[in-house]
Amino acid sequence: MNLDATNEVVANNMFNDVPAGRYVLVDLAVTYGGADEGTPWVDLSPTFVGTDARQYDASSCGASLDNGAMKVPTLEKGGQATYQVCMDVPVGAIEGGKIFVQKSFSMNSKARVYWAVK
Numbered sequence: 001m002n003l004d005a006t007n008e009v010v011a012n013n014m015f016n017d018v019p020a021g022r023y024v025l026v027d028l029a030v031t032y033g034g035a036d037e038g039t040p041w042v043d044l045s046p047t048f049v050g051t052d053a054r055q056y057d058a059s060s061c062g063a064s065l066d067n068g069a070m071k072v073p074t075l076e077k078g079g080q081a082t083y084q085v086c087m088d089v090p091v092g093a094i095e096g097g098k099i100f101v102q103k104s105f106s107m108n109s110k111a112r113v114y115w116a117v118k
Contacts, residue, residue, distance in 0.1 A: 001026050003094050003117065009063045009086055016063040021090040023061060024048055026099060029082045032075035041069035045104045046085050048117075050093030061086035 005025035010016050032038040048056045065084050072081040100112040
């Protein structure tokens with residue numbers, strides 16, 4: 001995880017905008033364990049929880065990334081992939097924040113997996 005990825009993200013593509021806050025870049029490694037198939041960028045929703053008690057998901061970052069989520073193909077059972085997502089987070093809300101990943105469109109907050117930001 002890169003808590004200050006603004007320069008990296010902006011430099012990646014001439015059309016990437018400067019964020020309102022700061023770009024946080026998160027690396028994800030996934031393995032599909034279902035019986036059918038899964039598309040990580042559709043099925044999973046990584047979210048940054050800032051110390052301002054607000055949530056910032058990957059849709060807050062419209063930047064193009066070299067290893068962006070939409071470049072990951074559909075995975076069959078046991079299929080693996082790595083990719084990055086970014087979030088545009090206010091500078092004062094980053095330190096002490098946390099990341100969670102949950103199934104997209106899920107309202108079950110008990111199914112979330114959290115990581116502390118250090």
